[in-house]
Amino acid sequence: MSLLVLTHRDCLAHCPPRGHPERPERLEAAWRGLDQISDLRVEDARSVTRAELDRAHGPNYLDKIEGLDDAGQRIALDPDTHFGPGTLRAARLAAGAACQGVDAVLGDTADQVFAVVRPPGHHAEGAKAMGFCIFSNLAVAALHAIHQHGLKRVAVCDFDVHHGNGSEAILAGNDNALFISSHQSPLYPGTGDPAIPHADNIINATLTPASGSNEFRELWVEHLLPRIDLYKPELILVSAGFDAHNLDPLAQLKLKDEDYYWIGQELLRLATNHASGRLVASLEGGYDLKALENSVLAFAEALI
């Protein structure tokens, strides 16, 4: 088994206003975690292409984003999501890394890939930026796997503390994709209620505030991992957000570093059983720098 990390210094160039939780220092914290692993294979991420983005996002939205970049605009796309010089470059690398990861595991140049990038992606919908996210990185990658590589069963698994509303909206009803999410409720963005059916290929499960390791693991063991097992995915994509950590300032779950090792091992086991080990993870949330450093390390170690 070999793990390939894809990242890029230009992902530091996306700079929301001072005090914003989704800040460049997050990427450096993730790198500090990975630096503790010897002999790790690390390569530069590539940019996503317009054709790859077109599968997930509408042309008007993409034209608008490109126009803002051309004009050197600094603007809030929504109350949480800021755009400035360097944002488009970073967002293209974040989405590109996920597609590059798909190409690597399907081309047998890596078994597992961890895209350590920012901005995150799972809140961005087809026609709008949202919740710190510009492009829906893993939805773009799932559609790349389906349309470029001809896969029939791609599982997107999201353990970020927030519901991946953007991934869900883009993949809902897609016969070749399954979206599975655990998230705290109530919490931003307020979607992902399992009692409100969305589409047959969408599985949501919620945790109440103050839930910890036991509740998280029980939810995945009893409700989510069996659904992935039944689906027999040809590829597993992972929205790897680390903001369910006990130290995270944006939510109230109480996960520990070792829970990220555990979920990494469980998802890798399913990838090994069904998908020749093919797994591509992409960094989503995680806003306490020390917790992020340690959680990224624990999750990456599980994939090795």
Ligand SMILES: [Zn+2]
């Ligand atoms: Zn999050």
